[in-house]
Amino acid sequence: MTTLLEPPNQTQLAGLTIGKVHINSQVLLAPMAGVTDVVFRGLVREYAPQSLICTEMISSNGMVFSKRNDARILDKGTSDHPIAYQLAGHHEDVLLEAAEVIVSHRQPDMIDVNMGCPVKKITGNFEGCALMKSPDVAYKLLSALVKSVDVPVTVKFRLGWDNANKNYLEFGQMAESAGVSMVTLHARTRAQGYAPGCDWDAFGVLKQALTIPVVANGDVTSLEDARHLIATYGVDGVMMGRAVQGRPWLIGDMDAALKSGQPLKERSLAEIIPICLDHARRHCEYVGEAHGIKEMRKHLPWYVKGFRGASEFRARLTQVSTLLEVEACLNDILKAGQ
Numbered sequence: 001m002t003t004l005l006e007p008p009n010q011t012q013l014a015g016l017t018i019g020k021v022h023i024n025s026q027v028l029l030a031p032m033a034g035v036t037d038v039v040f041r042g043l044v045r046e047y048a049p050q051s052l053i054c055t056e057m058i059s060s061n062g063m064v065f066s067k068r069n070d071a072r073i074l075d076k077g078t079s080d081h082p083i084a085y086q087l088a089g090h091h092e093d094v095l096l097e098a099a100e101v102i103v104s105h106r107q108p109d110m111i112d113v114n115m116g117c118p119v120k121k122i123t124g125n126f127e128g129c130a131l132m133k134s135p136d137v138a139y140k141l142l143s144a145l146v147k148s149v150d151v152p153v154t155v156k157f158r159l160g161w162d163n164a165n166k167n168y169l170e171f172g173q174m175a176e177s178a179g180v181s182m183v184t185l186h187a188r189t190r191a192q193g194y195a196p197g198c199d200w201d202a203f204g205v206l207k208q209a210l211t212i213p214v215v216a217n218g219d220v221t222s223l224e225d226a227r228h229l230i231a232t233y234g235v236d237g238v239m240m241g242r243a244v245q246g247r248p249w250l251i252g253d254m255d256a257a258l259k260s261g262q263p264l265k266e267r268s269l270a271e272i273i274p275i276c277l278d279h280a281r282r283h284c285e286y287v288g289e290a291h292g293i294k295e296m297r298k299h300l301p302w303y304v305k306g307f308r309g310a311s312e313f314r315a316r317l318t319q320v321s322t323l324l325e326v327e328a329c330l331n332d333i334l335k336a337g338q
């Protein structure tokens, strides 16, 4: 079922209002564990100063029981704003304590609760998408959190546990009645994992049922996708994940293009390579070169993916050990692409 709505009005185009927080952008960066760390967010932020950016998922159990409030995952840069810190958890006291520590030590603009993670380690612990199987527990957690923190609380969830249990509509209504200020729907079930086949029509169903902002997530990769989702379903924003891997400029470019009505900026390999190198340098400054390069190995191929000749360098890029090797490899890719 496709729900055709009027094209977005100016208020929608100006951004989205999440509780008391106004965000002057409709394009959001998805939380991605192991990807959207403080360094990557810093790069995204340079191109997208106004967009809402989310941290990686943070385990409330991990935070509270380890008593380490200085863990890397909690770090925030000076320009890291507006930002949502995403928490996972199912013990009310623990979730509330973790949120309170984050709010008082990190000054986030909002707290997002992960109720969509499909990974067994998380769902087996009755966190992430497992909470979609117990909306009453989810309601208790969300309403308690809304009462205990003075920043807006948002929630990200999926279509449901599996095809036979698609309860996103009731779940969204539950979240709204718990006092949540925005919902993000990843239009797949837990059983789908990341397999192709998002049900974008679900955005229209949810949008029509809720008064709080609804953000669309799942396979949004282009400006056309964003325009289509906003115009067809009236969603308040689009959240992009994997399309931003190796493309930290994309959130900002999408935001600028949506606001101006202009096409998306094309970026050449010659422009991209210095950005990639800058990412590697910053990451090494943050965690040290040996560890930093190891962690960068997954990011590097994303930057050059799709460019002529780049696939031949994939193996080399994933074996680099120093910044000099990264630079040499990127220069060779540039030469091969010319």
Ligand SMILES: Cc1cc2nc3c(=O)[nH]c(=O)nc-3n(C[C@H](O)[C@H](O)[C@H](O)COP(=O)(O)O)c2cc1C
Pocket (backbone or CB within 6 Å): 030, 031, 032, 033, 034, 035, 056, 057, 086, 114, 116, 117, 156, 186, 217, 218, 219, 220, 239, 240, 241, 242, 243
């Ligand atoms: C590597 C990776 C890590 C992710 N980590 C999280 C996470 O920590 N919290 C979360 O809510 N979703 C997480 N997700 C899901 C994304 O936020 C997003 O919902 C999903 O990738 C679909 O959006 P996309 O098609 O734009 O990538 C992750 C996805 C990927 C690929």
